[in-house]
Amino acid sequence: MTVNYKLLRTSGKLAQRKALRIVPIKKDVTGIERICQHIQQATTLTTADILGTISALRTELVEELKSGNTVHLPGIGFFSLALKGDIHEDPKTHRHHLRNVAVRKIRFRPDKDFHEALGKMIFE
Numbered sequence: 001m002t003v004n005y006k007l008l009r010t011s012g013k014l015a016q017r018k019a020l021r022i023v024p025i026k027k028d029v030t031g032i033e034r035i036c037q038h039i040q041q042a043t044t045l046t047t048a049d050i051l052g053t054i055s056a057l058r059t060e061l062v063e064e065l066k067s068g069n070t071v072h073l074p075g076i077g078f079f080s081l082a083l084k085g086d087i088h089e090d091p092k093t094h095r096h097h098l099r100n101v102a103v104r105k106i107r108f109r110p111d112k113d114f115h116e117a118l119g120k121m122i123f124e
Helices: 032-042 047-066 112-117
Strands: 005-009 020-024 071-073 077-089 096-110
Touching: 032 047, 047 071, 047 077, 096 112
Parallel strands: none
Antiparallel strands: 005 020, 071 077, 077 096
């Protein structure tokens, strides 16, 4: 299997540091159906078992992230929240607070094992 890539010119502030950036070319989006088929063939689990587990895992991830926790799935990695908001300084106490706080994104940091499982790859 190969991973194709292309080189694109950078713009804005990034262009001052690097003239080109590397972008992988996405071949396809793998859906849950294909993943379920592969897991079902490799294990004794049924598609229903897999879908139920994924649904329950999603629910637990959401609840743990809502509680302010980082979630670690051994062999996969860590999930945590990144926040955004407007910084406001209280004129009386001079303390800083956030207004309009929201989730900016969900961060994922892979475990070393997960990263190493990619092994040697071929790039074109």
